[in-house]
Amino acid sequence: MPSPILPISNHPSSSASASTMLLKAKIDADPSTTLLISSQEKAISIKPVLPRSSSFNNTSNINNSTAFTNNQQQRRRRTASDSSLALLADESPRQSLSREVGHAAAETFLLTRLSLKLLSYLGVGYRWITRFLALGCYALLLMPGFIQVGYYYFFSRQVRRSVIYGEQPRNRLDLYLPKNSHGTKPVVAFVTGGAWIIGYKAWGSLLGQQLSERDIIVACIDYRNFPQGTISDMVEDASQGISFVYNNIAEYGGDPNRIYLMGQSAGAHIAACTLIKQAIKEAGEGDSVSWSVSQIKAYFGLSGGYNLFNLIDHFHSRGLYRSIFLSIMEGEDSLRQFSPEVLVQDSNIKHAVSLLPPIILFHGTGDYSIPADASKNFADTLRRLGGKAESILYEGKTHTDLFLQDPMRGGTDEMFEDLVAIIHAEDEDALAKDAVAPPRRRLVPEFMLKLAHNVSPF
Structure with a gap:
């Protein structure tokens, strides 16, 4: 290419x-x-x-x-x-x-x-036409929320858009800063999803807005998508973005010693590959690094897939055809290299597994884009190898419920509160503020959210 x-x-x-x-x-x-x-x-x-x-x-x-x-x-x-x-x-x-x-x-x-x-x-077949139509209906139903989030993204002074972190196309990231600038803040480096094809940094604006309201800085890292790049390019971009965050976030009030890595869907897979690749590099001798896994407090994977061998047929049945998926992943011979669950079981990198930070995997049991077993099995494998890992499952939640519909519903969001509680676990003042934080406002009427749940193509 x-x-x-x-x-x-x-x-x-x-x-x-x-x-x-x-x-x-x-x-x-x-x-x-x-x-x-x-x-x-x-x-x-x-x-x-x-x-x-x-x-x-x-x-x-x-x-x-x-x-x-x-x-x-x-x-x-x-x-x-x-x-x-x-x-x-x-x-x-x-x-x-x-x-x-x-x-x-x-x-x-x-x-x-x-x-x-x-x-x-x-190709333009019946399956893709129906999915595009479903996607249009889904976006239309959530449009009231998208408009409000978009207004915040473009006009809020708390958002720093398109900060350059590297020399390749789309090597940019967005920063979401809390209004309260007193003291240093924990940081979440977030890699958005999009089936390795339609990922974009602005997809994380809703999460960035809501976490910044809890005094957490969010850096949404953009990366090259297929066919502009393949999985190696995506992992390289994510690594450079994380390096930039670590080396520059103090200028924005972030704490370099409290950086959390997070990814959603395909972004969870890319971030996990990036983290394990970095651990393997550090476990070797003489490899120079611009950031270290020891600087990551924890990894959060939201609705991710970590064993490509188990997912390739599932994706094919849902329209991400085997030939396209293998092109994204650089051929069948590369599936092992980019399957975190398989890679960590290699006896040659046992020391690298011990370097990994705590890994927390969130997943909905009603997810039909990537089954919840993907997170559960990865967490089980890491624990068996001596790593610190856990999977948190949410009954009946789909691939988009946890990331879009629930946050737009307002009130209390179980997954969001679990995420914030882990980030603020060692900060008693922050936990006290979280306990009295006002409920978030609703962005989309309930009946539209339920319809969106039913027509979602994801």
Whole structure:
């Protein structure tokens, strides 16, 4: 698969070399390679990070030495994160919104192109047509909640959108900050779901809003989806996002010693793969790391799948066809490498398992997208190997009940309260505040939530 190209703010001049023009032609011919060009980015003096393969700079001589070009690119990479933080601090709300609208338009164009390519893989059959129709009805029924959450996402001063954490496309994250800035806060690094295909950082905005109301900072990490990337790219992106959170969250009032990793659905699988891969790397000798599993207080998996061998036929029956799934997971030979439940049983990485933080897996027993046994079996396997793990099951809850319908229902949400109680377990003041916290307001009428439960394609 061709390597994606990062956002570029400067176009090549008319006197560009022949090699530059050939590269541009290659980009235009490849539908999976995308140039995200925002008109607002042209007005920003800070240059975004460029890929290793090319550098477009109108003020530089194309014939400069390779060493000079590499030095320029390295300086851009080192300053990418700092530049994004400085930009966020200097922009007015109007400039920030304008920049985000331009970025959203560019990403919409990107997602449209990727969706068309994805449809070429899936084909347009009866099963997918009915699922798309069900998805449209489901979204329409929850629209009152989506509108309110969307308004918060775009207009709240507590949200820092699209902070750059790496040099690849979609290497951005959103930060949700509590209104109370007194003292340092626990942090949840959250990887959203989306069947490895439609994941997006904004999907975590409802969770981010509600956790920030309990004095918890949330970082929603975006990552490349298929066909823009495969599972290795997703794990790499998640790892870079976690590293950025650990090394920069103190600037936002977060406590680097109280970071929790969380994922939902496909995001739970990606986050678990990332965590185990990091533990294996640390258990080896001489491997350099930018973050450590010892810095993660606990891992929360929500409605995730951890044994791909047990799930591939189930996904095929539900429309995520075997050929597509194997393409996402880089072939049948890679299933073991990206099945956390199978991987931890390898005797060669026994020491790596002992490095893992406590693992808590939430799942609804009524989940028909990923059966609850996926979490239960993974927790049982980890305990048998000496790890700290538990599964918490919620009777009758489906794949989307725990993440969308229940939070939009308002009042008391059992899974949410369990999550907050674990995060605040060692903070008596926070627990006291949780005990008197007002019930959350309802976002969607009950009858619409029940209809959404019935028509959900997930």
